Amino acid sequence: VRNLGRDDRAMSDSGREPRHPFLDERVMAVVRACAPGTLFNLEQPLGVGDKRALRELGRALGLGASTRLQKRAIQFGTRLANNKVA
Numbered sequence: 001v002r003n004l005g006r007d008d009r010a011m012s013d014s015g016r017e018p019r020h021p022f023l024d025e026r027v028m029a030v031v032r033a034c035a036p037g038t039l040f041n042l043e044q045p046l047g048v049g050d051k052r053a054l055r056e057l058g059r060a061l062g063l064g065a066s067t068r069l070q071k072r073a074i075q076f077g078t079r080l081a082n083n084k085v086a
Helices: 005-010 025-034 054-059 064-068
Strands: none
Touching: 054 064
């Protein structure tokens, strides 16, 4: 949450508006009710155990290969940071 302002400014600079659906109060209530092991397993490799619940949901929705990618910060996942010179 601490970097949402920075991420919003970085994306807005390129004419994009980020969405953060996982910060919705109803989603957060469900997450808080879950045992950590159902959400992630840090003993598994990156791209498998991190964001476990989201990866399983993505597979169920047919998102395929994208469910195996390593997570990235929004400014790096979009490759936005590579296009800007500070």
